[in-house]
């Protein structure tokens with residue numbers, strides 16, 4: 001059986017987008033069929049235009065497919081991504097989640113593997129609380145939370161057992177660093193492997 005992975009995420013300025021692309025690559029390399037889907041942008045145009053990096057990212061991803069509830073219905077593994085906003089997920093991400101009521105009512109969000117990823121500006125800027133906010137959803141869905149924990153030696157380097165997180169601010173090297181890339185690969189491989197074992 002080919003494991004189906006949906007990478008569902010929001011990104012304003014590209015950091016979470018880059019993480020999603022890496023997860024897509026790693027899950028594909030692990031033998032999965034992958035749908036990478038960005039959440040629809042709902043911010044006012046004036047807010048987007050007030051931030052050149054945001055406007056550039058909206059422009060660059062304009063033609064990429066957007067997430068629908070059907071993408072989660074389709075998937076065995078759902079990898080959820082959002083930037084950290086005041087220690088929580090973004091309103092755009094939450095807007096997508098709020099379209100899932102009909103699927104939830106039919107029990108169609110249950111029994112899938114879920115895990116999360118985020119990016120924040122600062123090291124202690126609320127990454128873990130953002131991931132835990134996502135995981136509240138997983139409990140309501142009846143999903144199977146597959147956090148990375150410290151299940152591989154590399155997790156002692158990136159240091160986040162709750163999911164995968166990137167620090168995008170000036171104290172980091174801005175681009176995704178080696179340990180974060182390795183942690184993203186590990187998360188993709190682990191969730192695909194667990195979903196494969198569940199199916200068996």
Ligand SMILES: Cc1cc2nc3c(=O)[nH]c(=O)nc-3n(C[C@H](O)[C@H](O)[C@H](O)COP(=O)(O)O)c2cc1C
Nearest residue numbers: 011012013014015016083086087120121122125168
């Ligand atoms: C309204 C707002 C709130 C934010 N809140 C936080 C925060 O609580 N902690 C933090 O470290 N960074 C915070 N940030 C910074 C973003 O999390 C960070 O720039 C992230 O890497 C953006 O991801 P993206 O490039 O995928 O949009 C905030 C940014 C905005 C615009």
